[in-house]
Amino acid sequence: MKNIKYLLVMVFTAGFFSSCEDAIDIEQVGLLEEDIAYQTAADLIDGLQGAYASLDTTPEIHFNSVFTDEIRIGYDNGGQGRALYSFQFNAASAGPSAIWTRGYRAINLSNRVIAAAEGFLAQNEDEDSDNDFSDDDVVSIGDSLAQALAIRSFVYLQMLSYYSPDLTDPSSLGVPLIDFVIEDEFNFVPPLRSTTGEIFNFIETDLLRARDLIADVQNTFFFSLDSIDAIRARAFSYAGDYDSAEPLASDLLDFYPLATQAEYRALFTDAGTAEVIFKLQRALDDPYDGQGATGSSFAGGWAGANYAFVGPGTGGSPYYEVATDLALTVQVADVRSEVIYEFFPTFPLAGRDVYTVNKYRGSSGQPLMNDLKIFRSPEMLFILAEGAAQDGDFDTVEDLLDDLRDARFDLDIPREEYTSAQEAYGAILDERRLEFAFEGYRYKDLRRLGALGNRSIDRADQDCERFNACDLPITDFRFTWPIPQAEFNANPPLRDQQNPGY
Numbered sequence: 001m002k003n004i005k006y007l008l009v010m011v012f013t014a015g016f017f018s019s020c021e022d023a024i025d026i027e028q029v030g031l032l033e034e035d036i037a038y039q040t041a042a043d044l045i046d047g048l049q050g051a052y053a054s055l056d057t058t059p060e061i062h063f064n065s066v067f068t069d070e071i072r073i074g075y076d077n078g079g080q081g082r083a084l085y086s087f088q089f090n091a092a093s094a095g096p097s098a099i100w101t102r103g104y105r106a107i108n109l110s111n112r113v114i115a116a117a118e119g120f121l122a123q124n125e126d127e128d129s130d131n132d133f134s135d136d137d138v139v140s141i142g143d144s145l146a147q148a149l150a151i152r153s154f155v156y157l158q159m160l161s162y163y164s165p166d167l168t169d170p171s172s173l174g175v176p177l178i179d180f181v182i183e184d185e186f187n188f189v190p191p192l193r194s195t196t197g198e199i200f201n202f203i204e205t206d207l208l209r210a211r212d213l214i215a216d217v218q219n220t221f222f223f224s225l226d227s228i229d230a231i232r233a234r235a236f237s238y239a240g241d242y243d244s245a246e247p248l249a250s251d252l253l254d255f256y257p258l259a260t261q262a263e264y265r266a267l268f269t270d271a272g273t274a275e276v277i278f279k280l281q282r283a284l285d286d287p288y289d290g291q292g293a294t295g296s297s298f299a300g301g302w303a304g305a306n307y308a309f310v311g312p313g314t315g316g317s318p319y320y321e322v323a324t325d326l327a328l329t330v331q332v333a334d335v336r337s338e339v340i341y342e343f344f345p346t347f348p349l350a351g352r353d354v355y356t357v358n359k360y361r362g363s364s365g366q367p368l369m370n371d372l373k374i375f376r377s378p379e380m381l382f383i384l385a386e387g388a389a390q391d392g393d394f395d396t397v398e399d400l401l402d403d404l405r406d407a408r409f410d411l412d413i414p415r416e417e418y419t420s421a422q423e424a425y426g427a428i429l430d431e432r433r434l435e436f437a438f439e440g441y442r443y444k445d446l447r448r449l450g451a452l453g454n455r456s457i458d459r460a461d462q463d464c465e466r467f468n469a470c471d472l473p474i475t476d477f478r479f480t481w482p483i484p485q486a487e488f489n490a491n492p493p494l495r496d497q498q499n500p501g502y
Contacts (some may be wrong), residue, residue, distance in 0.1 A: 080295025170197025
């Protein structure tokens with residue numbers, strides 16, 4: 001079973017990557033009826049290939065960077081991302097369309113594996129069935145079922161984090177819940193939106209079931225017991241249920257300690273896995289080995305191509321640069337500074353200092369291509385800090401953030417003190433901004449915690465004044481994503497459930 005999981009590769013049939021904001025037509029494998037496509041335990045692993053390959057966070061990374069305060073428009077920019085940077089965001093924008101369509105495609109692929117695996121297990125329990133699986137097959141089938149459940153749960157949480165207007169209100173609208181096989185996904189009319197609480201409950205039920213079935217194999221490229229618990233911890237924290245999140249986060253932080261400075265550098269060049277609970281592999285000749293949709297939240301391709309055309313540094317034609325305020329906030333002695341940016345003082349082509357994005361320099365000889373880190377242990381530390389802030393335990397918030405800073409500076413940094421919940425949440429947000437820069441968190445962090453910590457988008461005047469887009473109130477409707485416009489054509493009643501403001 002261990003060999004099977006290590007040999008699993010991310011392969012699927014993709015259409016094309018476009019540099020414009022037009023929808024990408026992708027035909028996934030595994031769309032045959034499950035009784036035809038899946039005949040053996042090995043067939044389920046083939047089906048998982050398509051489900052794993054459909055997971056991609058580059059659309060999130062692009063949107064979070066450009067809409068908030070992670071980037072400034074670069075000196076080599078030819079118009080890329082300027083509308084989004086100027087807060088021009090609506091139901092026809094690329095991000096909502098990309099996450100919605102690709103999310104439900106991944107859910108459909110997972111549902112097919114789930115349905116087939118459940119059928120196999122039912123046959124195995126049926127004494128009259130001709131389909132007799134070996135003990136190893138039964139373990140493999142259960143593991144495939146568990147991984148498909150984890151993929152489905154991860155995608156639902158990903159979608160909920162953007163489309164739910166209030167993650168802490170169980171009665172608020174979530175996303176349509178589809179837990180069955182769609183036979184014709186291109187002509188399928190989805191149900192209306194379930195509530196946020198219903199989606200969270202569905203996620204937790206799936207993940208508890210997955211925990212009982214998952215094989216005891218630890219691999220950062222595939223869902224495991226640990227990464228399943230990481231999804232649960234994130235989901236509980238998003239829902240504001242820190243009593244449930246904290247035990248999970250604490251156990252994971254103990255098992256995945258904070259990286260040393262050397263380990264931190266290595267994990268972002270893909271030379272090490274310290275802190276990494278789960279990541280999506282990106283390798284030469286895989287479907288994401290390409291430039292993708294540059295300057296668009298359709299993205300795809302190399303993560304670094306979200307910021308530059310051909311490579312890192314000024315030689316890579318950067319169309320986005322690190323936001324001035326972000327670059328000046330992270331201290332040089334902090335190891336995160338060298339991962340966040342590369343500094344070019346008074347660069348001639350720009351006539352000013354330039355900070356290029358350095359988190360995705362490349363790997364395996366391919367510039368801009370790096371694995372996508374989905375769950376790292378610092379997130380578990382922040383979950384504990386958020387829970388402590390909610391409880392008014394500011395000493396614990398201080399201790400946790402101090403632990404993180406000490407690790408990043410490799411020094412005993414003076415401990416900050418907080419005397420109110422607003423100060424504590426603000427400090428958590430400030431530290432998350434540095435820790436998860438360019439990883440697809442900033443927008444979600446602000447919409448979850450911004451009002452609590454008195455934080456919103458923070459851009460330097462020299463970056464934003466010429467676009468008349470220096471700030472956006474945290475109460476603005478654009479801190480929740482719209483349901484994509486295209487969905488209303490196939491499902492007009494869904495229009496009545498559009499999020500406020502759109």
